[in-house]
Amino acid sequence: MTVKIDVTADAGDRLAAPLNGSANGASLTVERPAQTERRRFSRSYAALDLGTNNCRLLIAEPAHFGFRVVDAFSRIVRLGEGLGLGNRLSDGAIERTLDALRVCREKMAAKDVKRARLVATEACRLAENGPAFIERVRDELDLDLEIVDRKTEAYLAVTGCASLVDPKAQSVIVFDIGGGSTEIAWLDGRAPHAFADPCKRIRAWDSLPVGVVTLAERHGGIDVTPEIFEGMVEEVSELLMDFALVAAQAGRAHNFHLLGTSGTVTTVGGIHLGLARYDRRRVDGMWMRNGEISTVMDRLLHSDFRQRAENPCIGKERADLVLAGCAILEAIRRAFPSERLRIADRGLREGILMNMMREDSVWRGGSPR
Numbered sequence: 001m002t003v004k005i006d007v008t009a010d011a012g013d014r015l016a017a018p019l020n021g022s023a024n025g026a027s028l029t030v031e032r033p034a035q036t037e038r039r040r041f042s043r044s045y046a047a048l049d050l051g052t053n054n055c056r057l058l059i060a061e062p063a064h065f066g067f068r069v070v071d072a073f074s075r076i077v078r079l080g081e082g083l084g085l086g087n088r089l090s091d092g093a094i095e096r097t098l099d100a101l102r103v104c105r106e107k108m109a110a111k112d113v114k115r116a117r118l119v120a121t122e123a124c125r126l127a128e129n130g131p132a133f134i135e136r137v138r139d140e141l142d143l144d145l146e147i148v149d150r151k152t153e154a155y156l157a158v159t160g161c162a163s164l165v166d167p168k169a170q171s172v173i174v175f176d177i178g179g180g181s182t183e184i185a186w187l188d189g190r191a192p193h194a195f196a197d198p199c200k201r202i203r204a205w206d207s208l209p210v211g212v213v214t215l216a217e218r219h220g221g222i223d224v225t226p227e228i229f230e231g232m233v234e235e236v237s238e239l240l241m242d243f244a245l246v247a248a249q250a251g252r253a254h255n256f257h258l259l260g261t262s263g264t265v266t267t268v269g270g271i272h273l274g275l276a277r278y279d280r281r282r283v284d285g286m287w288m289r290n291g292e293i294s295t296v297m298d299r300l301l302h303s304d305f306r307q308r309a310e311n312p313c314i315g316k317e318r319a320d321l322v323l324a325g326c327a328i329l330e331a332i333r334r335a336f337p338s339e340r341l342r343i344a345d346r347g348l349r350e351g352i353l354m355n356m357m358r359e360d361s362v363w364r365g366g367s368p369r
């Protein structure tokens with residue numbers, strides 16, 4: 001169900017800055033090694049996003065109006081495997097996820113993390129044994145996972161990537177295609193300044209109960225014909241209908257564009273660039289034209305599983321999911337036609353980090369304390 005919200009809580013004035021080395025507007029700060037180590041081991045924050053498909057960790061320390069990444073981890077665990085057809089986390093998926101979480105625990109201990117927030121999303125929300133899994137993680141790994149609701153997930157995704165919104169845009173559709181759900185929000189009105197709170201611009205948001213894993217399980221992801229692909233697009237379009245009606249005027253605003261964060265959009269960007277190996281620095285923040293997106297998606301639709309698996313921006317682990325993600329992207333594009341899409345390789349984890357640092361007033365006086 002589409003929900004309109006009136007944001008009254010303070011979401012802060014500083015958004016996630018581009019990460020070090022980004023070719024799309026980042027500034028690179030170099031410190032002496034000894035100084036870096038002293039700061040790192042006393043000021044590190046951690047954000048963990050356990051989704052339906054991936055387990056992702058980001059460890060960072062405050063920097064001027066943003067943060068500096070000191071370690072990161074990402075592993076495909078497919079925690080939600082089978083949820084498209086049932087309502088329980090499988091034993092195999094749980095064991096894979098516990099292995100990944102052990103790595104995350106070791107990394108946080110090695111970096112002497114000061115404060116952390118560990119969130120679980122759609123898979124744990126849907127599964128009847130989700131709470132039992134959370135208890136097992138607490139008992140075996142001493143990690144406190146928090147199952148966040150869909151509104152919180154949408155808010156964090158917007159907060160994490162909103163620094164890539166065109167400052168001249170008076171309307172933007174922001175979306176995050178996940179493994180088990182897809183968050184989408186309408187940001188209305190031009191940002192008053194670069195670090196303005198994006199959530200004060202949210203006119204409407206929705207969380208669609210469909211993601212790349214659940215959609216691929218229902219329709220198939222290995223041999224995807226144009227007819228199967230169109231069936232996936234139609235399913236998502238129906239789920240998107242209520243939100244599309246509420247946000248119908250979004251595309252008529254000046255400088256309107258789409259802003260997407262997910263493995264789907266970063267994959268499309270990497271393929272468009274012809275990367276021999278995925279490079280976040282080149283993809284994060286890049287713009288794609290409507291025709292360029294269509295070309296990449298058509299190429300993927302007319303490739304077989306082996307060809308998708310051999311693409312360095314996809315890989316074997318995601319070859320059966322990428323077309324389901326493209327179907328979700330296509331449904332969004334049809335609902336909100338736009339000549340421009342900006343791609344974000346950032347999102348929920350970055351939103352978590354910025355919120356924690358803001359709550360600790362680390363930028364008091366305009367620089368890290």
